[in-house]
Amino acid sequence: MHDRFALVPRRLKLAAVLTLMALLGACKDDAKLQEEVRPVRVMTAGADAQLPGAELNGTVRAHVETPLGFRIGGKLIERRVEIGAVVKKGQVIARIDPQDAALNATAADAQAALARAQLAKVKMDYERSKALLAQKFVSQAEVDTRKASFDAATESLKQAEAQRQLANNQAAYATLLADADGAITKVSAEPGQVVAAGTPIVTLARDGVPEVALDVPENLHGKVKLGDKVLIRLWAMQGREFKGHVSEISAAADPASRTYAARVVFDEVVPQLGLGMTASVRLAAPDAVMPSGQIRLPLTALFGETGKQQVWRLDAKANRVHALPVKVLTITDTAVLVSGVKPGEIIVTAGVHLLREGQPVTRLAATKESGA
Structure with missing residues (x-):
């Protein structure tokens, strides 16, 4: 009887162990079913026909901007215009008190009238002296003196005028x-x-082809040349790019910012282009061909330590990511070579730091890398 009752706890223990193992197995199955799927943005890598160019921010400006002053x-x-006013050539912009200038003009008119009267007097004296000389009533020296006075009065009148x-x-x-025609x-x-004389009252942006003014950093100064083709994106016109070229670049750096002022001209008509709009200029190199085996990716695709950079490659069939070691060749402001x-490989471009090896993902968007 004692042995019979001793078997009961052992059976209970065995049943408890089996139950626990079943529960653990179920938990593992649930964990597999609940494996996290992260959304990622991807791109299809492709050999680029152009080297990546740096992107610089600039502002749309008029080709000629003139500070106007008295x-x-x-x-x-009086000032008759405000910021944004459109003006025509010859239109009144402002006035200063004209009283002092008017008084000076009146005084100058009086001086000129006096000089004309003086000239008329000495001219008559000179003509009379020549007549008296013919009658031998005066000497030649007297006539010469009258002639000198006449010449002096003539020059005085010119000065007064x-x-x-x-x-x-x-x-x-x-x-x-x-x-000129333009806008304030x-x-x-x-x-x-x-x-004071010359103090700017307003700044006039003359009508003409708008340009993008930007500052080129020292490390890019030697790589940017007149005539270089660029691509321009306007923040007010998302999703569109416009062709242009470098029209000006300063030979000397700004003493404060240590950057070189440059101008970029649009090669095409841009509708509704406004002065002051913010633009992003990509300094591309259209004639530079990318060597074989080099791919341009966004900077956001990289992860890992310095010297051990990697990217996530997406297995399109399984929708899982795998780390792919890469060698960084060139880095610009927005891209990496x-x-x-x-x-053709699909590379994750956003959310790389939240992924792990073999993790399932869902794609938010897939775009073909153009390299522009």
Whole structure:
């Protein structure tokens, strides 16, 4: 009887062990069923026909931007335009107090009139002396003296006339006119302000072909040349690219930023292009052919330590990712040139740091790498 009761706990223990093993097996099956599937963005790698170019940000500007200011100083009493105003050549922009300039013009007119009267007097004296010389009433020296006075009065009149013209011009300079068609992009002075001659009142962007102004860093200065083809993307026009070329580049770096000012011209008409728009310029090299075995990828596709970079290659049949070692050849602002990836392989370009070897994924988008 004692042995019979002793067998009961052993059977219970065995049943408990079997039950526990069954539960553990079920948990493993549930874990397999609940394996995490991560969404990723991918691209199809392809041998590129162009070397990757750096991308620089710039601003759409007019080809000619002129600060407009008065030729004389004075108190600004009126400004007729604001930022964004479209103006025509000859349109009034602003005026300064014309009182002082008008007084100078009046004084100059009086000086010119006085000089004309002086000339008329000495001319009569000179003509009279020549008549008296013929009658031998005066000497030749007297005639020569009258002639010198006449010549001096003639030159004095020329000087007075020039001063009168200058004063009248300065009186006209009290009104600032637009010297070309365009748009006002900046206002630098307000009514009531006393300005010196040449002080900018507004900045006029002249009508013409717009350009993109950008700053080229020192490490790219030698690689950017006049006439280089570029691709331009406007933040206000997402998904579109426009062709252009480098039209200007400074020979000297800015002393503060240590960058080189450059201009890029559009090679095609861009509808609704506005001054001040932000643009991204890709400094591509269309004539440079990429060596065989080199692939251009986004920087976001790389992961791993320095010298041991990898990318995730997607197995399209199983929808699982596998790490693929690559060798980094060149890095630009937005892209990387690598070897070790074959054309046609599907590479993960976003979410790489959240993946693990063999993990199942779902694709958000697949695009063909154009290399542009």
